[in-house]
Amino acid sequence: MSTATPATRQQKVLQFLPPRTKIRSIQECASLWAGYGSISRVYIIPASPTQPSSYILKEISVNHERGDRGVGHTRKLLSYQVESTFYKDQRFAQSLLRDSPGVSIPCPLGVVVENSEASSIFSLTIAMSDLTHEFPLSRSDLDFLHATAALRWLAGFHAHFWGSEETQGDETDGQPISGSGLWKEGSYWHLSTRTEEFESIGNSRKWASVKSVAPAIADWLRAKSNIPGINTGSRRFRTVLHGDPKAENILFRLPSPDPSQPPQCAFYDFQYVGYGYGAVDVAYLMATSVNAGVIAKQEDDLIKVYHDELIMRLSKRSVATDAQEYTLDILKIHLGLALVDWVRFMAGWGMWGNVRWVEEKAKETLSLLKL
Structure with missing residues (x-):
């Protein structure tokens, strides 16, 4: 679950969405393993007839210094880093969407990774298309x-x-x-x-x-x-x-x-x-x-x-x-x-x-x- 205020969170999300988009609400769909984050659906007022009515937001926030530092914890942290690479790197998700029609995946709108040793926090935000429309x-x-x-x-x-x-x-x-x-x-x-x-x-x-x-x-x-x-x-x-x-x-x-x-x-x-x-x-x-x-x-x-x-x-x-x-x-x-x-x-x-x-x-x- 995001700890940001609703207004701050909406501003964070808007940076990924088309201009003039207005957010109606953000509703959590699922909590991730061990409370590491959440998946939410962002409902919007479409700015054009072709714009979908919702997007998906995946948010991760993990303290490196939390008590659980075992294999499972490390595996999950690395998995989120890998997922960010898949969506952000031109060689992977974007290449697949461009060159392999019919192999449908969420279209990434934006990926932000923050991994600060000073604050001991790893955070990841992925905004993507909502597959449920199709x-x-x-x-x-x-x-x-x-x-x-x-x-x-x-x-x-x-x-x-x-x-x-x-x-x-x-x-x-x-x-x-x-x-x-x-x-x-x-x-x-x-x-x-x-x-x-x-x-x-x-x-x-x-x-x-x-x-x-x-x-x-x-x-x-x-x-x-x-x-x-x-x-x-x-x-x-x-x-x-x-x-x-x-x-x-x-x-x-x-x-x-x-x-x-x-x-x-x-x-x-x-x-x-x-x-x-x-x-x-x-x-x-x-x-x-x-x-x-x-x-x-x-x-x-x-x-x-x-x-x-x-x-x-x-x-x-x-x-x-x-x-x-x-x-x-x-x-x-x-x-x-x-x-x-x-x-x-x-x-x-x-x-x-x-x-x-x-x-x-x-x-x-x-x-x-x-x-």
């Missing part, structure tokens, strides 16, 4: 059509950033943030940031095989090594991940009058954008958000939808060779390993989502690859 629907359990819409969005996002990872000087500096300002490893559940959960698995016989291969799989997901006999770890196949593509971070358009038209969607919440194999996002979406019955009957169809869209988009870019070489079989191997890694996290943190399917796929992958 995408008013949310779903917690994705059916086949809505799952395919989300997978096509991920394919478009991954294709846009395909091959953009810069590694020079990044591998040995010991920092979790890359030179570009994004996470070196997209997602919030990779092993290097979840060592406490990993240790909490203990000596459980159920998870012994997953735990024993976890470090090797983590190295593979970072493209530090290849699985013996399986050369699918090429850095050429890496991209930028959304990092948290669950149903709660997706909005959908109203259904088209034409039933043959698939749903359209938009994603938000870019705190965990970073580099990796696109299958990590696909695994997470399917494990957490797609209806279990849909996965049981149409798993292969879902994976093929993502792969087809990815290859189509890559073929239109200057990475046509990768489009030919990134086969469906390679994607399925990537997906299986990402699911083993997801099981590793859940085994120490707690099970949720499509648990039975995830565990079966993890066992199948370990057996297939003789891990």
Whole structure:
């Protein structure tokens, strides 16, 4: 929750909005993790017929000296810095909005970061478009059509950033943030940031095989090594991940009058954008958000939808060779390993989502690859 007076806060917001805009009210929509900030909707009196009636405001204010200075606190602070980079840097959100139609995200209107060691306060303000004008629907359990819409969005996002990872000087500096300002490893559940959960698995016989291969799989997901006999770890196949593509971070358009038209969607919440194999996002979406019955009957169809869209988009870019070489079989191997890694996290943190399917796929992958 912002501590500024209503008048001061309105002046702060107005700097991001078009001239002559008048604010009607600012209403909080959600409080962020551990009270670090809030998300509000800014209702306005439109200055023109084309101006929307509301915008979204994300405000963070954290005292560096607060008692909680553990891994979770550090991870959250860094995630807000990464999100500010994603919206502010021309290479990321603005590039996506300009060059990848159909991969809808909030349009940033302004980003202000204040990180003063003197005051011990980190603050971040992001003003952005309100997606609900075009995408008013949310779903917690994705059916086949809505799952395919989300997978096509991920394919478009991954294709846009395909091959953009810069590694020079990044591998040995010991920092979790890359030179570009994004996470070196997209997602919030990779092993290097979840060592406490990993240790909490203990000596459980159920998870012994997953735990024993976890470090090797983590190295593979970072493209530090290849699985013996399986050369699918090429850095050429890496991209930028959304990092948290669950149903709660997706909005959908109203259904088209034409039933043959698939749903359209938009994603938000870019705190965990970073580099990796696109299958990590696909695994997470399917494990957490797609209806279990849909996965049981149409798993292969879902994976093929993502792969087809990815290859189509890559073929239109200057990475046509990768489009030919990134086969469906390679994607399925990537997906299986990402699911083993997801099981590793859940085994120490707690099970949720499509648990039975995830565990079966993890066992199948370990057996297939003789891990």
